[in-house]
Amino acid sequence: xxxxxxxxxxxxxxxxxxxxxxxxxxxxxxxxxxxxxxxxxxxxxxxxxxxxxxxxxxxxxxxxxxxxxxxxxxxxxxxxxxxxxxxxxxxxxxxxxxxxxxxxxxxxxxxxxxxxxxxxxxxxxxxxxxxxxxxxxxxxxxxxxxxxxxxxxxxxxxxxxxxxxxxxxxxxxxxxxxxxxxxxxxxxxxxxxxxxxxxxxxxxxxxxxxxxxxxxxxxxxxxxxxxxxxxxxxxxxxxxxxxxxxxxxxxxxxxxxxxxxxxxxxxxxxxxxxxxxxxxxxxxxxxxxxxxxxxxxxxxxxxxxxxxxxxxxxxxxxxxxxxxxxxxxxxxxxxxxxxxxxxxxxxxxxxxxxxxxxxxxxxxxxxxxxxxxxxxxxxxxxxxxxxxxxxxxxxxxxxxxxxxxxxxxxxxxxxxxxxxxxxxxxxxxxxxxxxxxxxxxxxxxxxxxxxxxxxxxxxxxxxxxxxxxxxxxxxxxxxxxxxxxxxxxxxxxxxxxxxxxxxxxxxxxxxxxxxxxxxxxxxxxxxxxxxxxxxxxxxxxxxxxxxxxxxxxxxxxxxxxxxxxxxxxxxxxxxxxxxxxxxxxxxxxxxxxxxxxxxxxxxxxxxxxxxxxxxxxxxxxxxxxxxxxxxxxxxxxxxxxxxxxxxxxxxxxxxxxxxxxxxxxxxxxxxxxxxxxxxxxxxxxxxxxxxxxxxxxxxxxxxxxxxxxxxxxxxxxxxxxxxxxxxxxxxxxxxxxxxxxxxxxxxxxxxxxxxxxxxxxxxxxxxxxxxxxxxxxxxxxxxxxxxxxxxxxxxxxxxxxxxxxxxxxxxxxxxxxxxxxxxxxxxxxxxxxxxxxxxxxxxxxxxxxxxxxxxxxx
Amino acid sequence: xxxxxxxxxxxxxxxxxxxxxxxxxxxxxxxxxxxxxxxxxxxxxxxxxxxxxxxxxxxxxxxxxxxxxxxxxxxxxxxxxxxxxxxxxxxxxxxxxxxxxxxxxxxxx
Numbered sequence: 001x002x003x004x005x006x007x008x009x010x011x012x013x014x015x016x017x018x019x020x021x022x023x024x025x026x027x028x029x030x031x032x033x034x035x036x037x038x039x040x041x042x043x044x045x046x047x048x049x050x051x052x053x054x055x056x057x058x059x060x061x062x063x064x065x066x067x068x069x070x071x072x073x074x075x076x077x078x079x080x081x082x083x084x085x086x087x088x089x090x091x092x093x094x095x096x097x098x099x100x101x102x103x104x105x106x107x108x109x110x111x112x113x114x115x116x117x118x119x120x121x122x123x124x125x126x127x128x129x130x131x132x133x134x135x136x137x138x139x140x141x142x143x144x145x146x147x148x149x150x151x152x153x154x155x156x157x158x159x160x161x162x163x164x165x166x167x168x169x170x171x172x173x174x175x176x177x178x179x180x181x182x183x184x185x186x187x188x189x190x191x192x193x194x195x196x197x198x199x200x201x202x203x204x205x206x207x208x209x210x211x212x213x214x215x216x217x218x219x220x221x222x223x224x225x226x227x228x229x230x231x232x233x234x235x236x237x238x239x240x241x242x243x244x245x246x247x248x249x250x251x252x253x254x255x256x257x258x259x260x261x262x263x264x265x266x267x268x269x270x271x272x273x274x275x276x277x278x279x280x281x282x283x284x285x286x287x288x289x290x291x292x293x294x295x296x297x298x299x300x301x302x303x304x305x306x307x308x309x310x311x312x313x314x315x316x317x318x319x320x321x322x323x324x325x326x327x328x329x330x331x332x333x334x335x336x337x338x339x340x341x342x343x344x345x346x347x348x349x350x351x352x353x354x355x356x357x358x359x360x361x362x363x364x365x366x367x368x369x370x371x372x373x374x375x376x377x378x379x380x381x382x383x384x385x386x387x388x389x390x391x392x393x394x395x396x397x398x399x400x401x402x403x404x405x406x407x408x409x410x411x412x413x414x415x416x417x418x419x420x421x422x423x424x425x426x427x428x429x430x431x432x433x434x435x436x437x438x439x440x441x442x443x444x445x446x447x448x449x450x451x452x453x454x455x456x457x458x459x460x461x462x463x464x465x466x467x468x469x470x471x472x473x474x475x476x477x478x479x480x481x482x483x484x485x486x487x488x489x490x491x492x493x494x495x496x497x498x499x500x501x502x503x504x505x506x507x508x509x510x511x512x513x514x515x516x517x518x519x520x521x522x523x524x525x526x527x528x529x530x531x532x533x534x535x536x537x538x539x540x541x542x543x544x545x546x547x548x549x550x551x552x553x554x555x556x557x558x559x560x561x562x563x564x565x566x567x568x569x570x571x572x573x574x575x576x577x578x579x580x581x582x583x584x585x586x587x588x589x590x591x592x593x594x595x596x597x598x599x600x601x602x603x604x605x606x607x608x609x610x611x612x613x614x615x616x617x618x619x620x621x622x623x624x625x626x627x628x629x630x631x632x633x634x635x636x637x638x639x640x641x642x643x644x645x646x647x648x649x650x651x652x653x654x655x656x657x658x659x660x661x662x663x664x665x666x667x668x669x670x671x672x673x674x675x676x677x678x679x680x681x682x683x684x685x686x687x688x689x690x691x692x693x694x695x696x697x698x699x700x701x702x703x704x705x706x707x708x709x710x711x712x713x714x715x716x717x718x719x720x721x722x723x724x725x726x727x728x729x730x731x732x733x734x735x736x737x738x739x740x741x742x743x744x745x746x747x748x749x750x751x752x753x754x755x756x757x758x759x760x761x762x763x764x765x766x767x768x769x770x771x772x773x774x775x776x777x778x779x780x781x782x783x784x785x786x787x788x789x790x791x792x793x794x795x796x797x798x799x800x801x802x803x804x805x806x807x808x809x810x811x812x813x814x815x816x817x818x819x820x821x822x823x824x825x826x827x828x829x830x831x832x833x834x835x836x837x838x839x840x841x842x843x844x845x846x847x848x849x850x851x852x853x854x855x856x857x858x
Numbered sequence: 859x860x861x862x863x864x865x866x867x868x869x870x871x872x873x874x875x876x877x878x879x880x881x882x883x884x885x886x887x888x889x890x891x892x893x894x895x896x897x898x899x900x901x902x903x904x905x906x907x908x909x910x911x912x913x914x915x916x917x918x919x920x921x922x923x924x925x926x927x928x929x930x931x932x933x934x935x936x937x938x939x940x941x942x943x944x945x946x947x948x949x950x951x952x953x954x955x956x957x958x959x960x961x962x963x964x965x966x967x
Contacts, residue, residue, distance in 0.1 A: 538869045540945065580890035584868065584915050590904045776906025790904040826905060 024059050028122055031055030035090055036258050042279045044254025045247040053088035057156055064157040067114035071107035075100050084152030090257035091428030095127040095149055101162050102832055136169045144184030178226050186316055197574050199478035200301040201447030203435060208265035212301025213844050217246045220308045227315035229764050242307055245300035291435050298433040310368050349387055352393050353401055357412040362730040363407050366414050385509055391426035395511050404478035409454035427502045427745045442573035445489050451571035452482040465587055468559050471821035477516055478560050481523035481569055500524040522557060523564050530565040531597040534584040536549050549592040553641040553659060560588040597828045598781035601815045603637040611640040618645055623652050631655055634710035648691045654679040654711055663745035665740045673702055673719045680745055687813045688803035690716055692751035695797035698724035706816035734760055773854045777843045785830035786838040792854055793826040805849045859930045859954040864919045866939040866947040871917050881930055887920040922954055938966035
């Protein structure tokens with residue numbers, strides 16, 4: 001080990017410059033060699049860096065002494081910034097402050113040059129600041145980096161009296177400048193983090209500037225120093241933990257400088273492989289060793305980030321928040337949401353989620369003490385997932401919590417960090433800090449996953465996709481699919497398939513119904529398909545769109561897949577989801593949507609297709625093969641994927657022995673909504689009359705399908721909400737509904753007269769939002785039908801009135817797709833007159849009638 | 859040396875890469891671009907509302923090849939990118955005065 005011996009003072013004396021340079025070069029080479037040797041031993045941490053800094057101190061002292069030949073004015077030369085902290089890496093800059101006791105003249109300028117030129121000759125990158133002591137009378141806040149660098153001032157050489165004076169000024173100023181320094185530090189930290197997408201989970205992290213890296217260790221310490229009232233700090237970071245993390249990061253960074261010969265701080269894939277050898281990571285192969293290194297890195301970076309967050313919240317508290325009790329056992333305090341009674345919280349882990357829910361609602365974090373309590377408790381007791389959703393109410397609450405809204409991903413991150421997310425969804429533990437090495441991904445798998453949820457929140461502000469997200473009936477399923485879409489990466493095999501299988505266990509635990517389970521399964525299995533088609537296939541080709549659209553049973557699936565794809569691609573890296581790619585996804589979505597809704601009826605069931613064969617093969621004994629075939633004849637192909645086999649068999653049974661003016665129907669409660677299936681022989685006003693009966697009882701039609709076969713069979717399926725509680729309030733309600741529907745379909749009762757009796761009540765309720773209705777005809781997509789698209793404010797009885805206007809014009813309704821988005825009704829009618837598409841005149845007249853009706857109604 | 863710049867359909871990049879690979883032309887730059895030629899875009903309708911699709915997504919491929927390989931490279935690009943429909947794209951050829959390898963500082967010959 002070399003020893004940097006203080007050199008003999010040469011103040012003000014002429015020295016042999018070339019001899020001096022040789023000596024200093026030798027001294028510096030020796031210091032660098034020592035640091036490199038320590039680094040190669042895996043010991044390039046705090047102690048080695050300090051020795052390196054002290055050797056450089058010696059060089060600077062000697063140069064300062066030599067430079068005094070130019071001026072005798074008292075000067076203080078100090079190290080600032082990282083050099084001031086003695087964190088002097090092999091190729092780090094050295095930041096110097098030179099303070100003169102009086103106004104600076106030519107001799108002092110020569111002094112500065114005499115100090116800097118040899119340093120440059122020694123290939124130092126020098127950041128220098130030259131000031132007069134009078135400059136420190138006022139705070140220069142225009143340069144926050146300089147301001148912060150001054151906080152680490154360390155005298156190196158020069159006049160002792162002036163140095164003492166400078167230090168006294170700095171001490172008194174630090175207290176006076178505290179607010180400005182803290183603000184500057186917070187602002188620079190935010191700015192720096194934003195350059196890294198605000199996440200520490202980078203696959204190739206910057207160990208100096210990245211979130212959770214060395215600069216954050218320093219920022220934490222600085223905030224602790226300047227934090228003022230330490231009583232505010234509920235639980236400061238453990239000094240040992242912070243110090244250990246710093247030592248680890250320093251050793252890595254030293255290695256980067258040694259490997260590259262430059263001030264490189266990004267721990268790239270290539271340099272990770274060198275680091276594991278140097279730091280002596282064991283493992284069967286390089287992949288395992290690198291994963292072990294990176295897992296340690298992420299753990300340390302996470303400790304640093306959490307420490308910084310805690311200290312920052314204490315040092316820079318938000319506006320004073322009066323302590324508020326929220327619910328039974330929650331309080332809203334300065335640090336965020338916490339438990340009012342910790343014993344009660346410990347006794348009811350299933351209620352921990354309420355803290356995160358309250359935090360999302362108020363857009364504040366969960367307080368550190370609450371997070372620490374949950375983390376400690378979960379570690380000790382290792383709760384099974386069922387503990388957190390043992391009752392239907394807890395399951396409902398969890399699903400409700402998963403609805404995308406601002407702040408959800410931040411709270412999910414807190415849940416991950418305290419171990420709660422992994423306790424509720426143990427499959428996610430398998431991707432914690434998981435590294436996937438490819439050309440595209442920038443983050444660990446778990447971080448990528450949470451970023452997809454953040455993207456889902458952000459979609460709420462996307463003018464194109466926000467309406468689609470709002471239309472989705474169960475957006476919480478989208479979030480669950482996002483959480484699980486990559487869990488399969490932890491295991492062998494195709495990760496989409498493996499992940500879908502892993503998600504199945506979660507769906508069962510949460511008690512999801514079959515439909516919800518299938519949606520999650522579909523989304524995870526298909527999560528790569530849309531981007532592959534949009535970016536790699538010629539989507540101008542109708543067959544490509546047709547094949548893509550055939551993946552979906554419902555428009556709901558298409559909507560969820562485009563949203564999931566956007567969230568997924570956008571979370572790969574900040575640059576991945578370009579406007580170009582977003583445009584391609586949008587166009588594929590629109591083309592597929594149009595294909596599904598406008599070209600719906602053209603794609604007729606082929607009796608040879610596999611789904612028909614399966615239906616015939618599994619046919620119950622009471623359904624003859626010929627009945628099955630006759631029922632399916634001429635129905636759209638999508639009918640087979642829209643309905644389950646059981647539902648199709650039920651439709652066949654309902655169609656059995658049907659006579660004119662009869663309606664066979666089936667009414668059932670499905671979760672929150674009701675579903676009505678009606679089979680009848682088609683006739684004018686049939687669809688309108690059924691809608692009229694639903695309107696009469698105050699039912700809000702949410703979505704549905706109506707289709708007719710060439711044989712004249714009409715099948716209508718409506719999902720509706722019993723908004724007025726008719727069925728709930730009347731035990732005889734379903735029977736009355738049954739009678740009324742039969743009477744209306746048979747013509748015994750006129751639905752218009754029926755509805756007139758309700759005027760002034762249900763039918764005159766006004767929608768809260770006024771939109772200009774859209775009435776649009778498409779004649780291009782379908783070969784056989786004119787397609788009418790109608791988008792208008794939803795209102796009770798709207799569908800009845802629209803379909804009545806169509807039937808009044810003698811136009812046949814062959815197929816209808818019904819959907820709603822909040823208060824917006826989106827209906828698509830496939831219509832003909834006399835078996836042909838509408839003429840332009842027919843279209844114009846129908847449009848005028850519809851617009852008039854919509855104007856009068858709303 | 860010549861710089862060949864091809865504006866092609868997005869789904870044709872892999873074909874072109876493969877075709878150029880067969881000619882031992884490995885280096886290329888690919889950029890996402892939007893524009894229109896004679897294809898000029900079209901009007902799309904979503905839920906009854908029309909919106910203009912005036913700029914179409916395309917990929918721009920840039921390769922620098924020796925003078926003697928230009929014709930073959932162009933032929934390969936056109937062969938790999940052609941569908942016969944409007945919107946297949948364009949190929950431009952420009953002279954390159956000099957080229958350097960940044961890592962080694964060597965001048966391309």
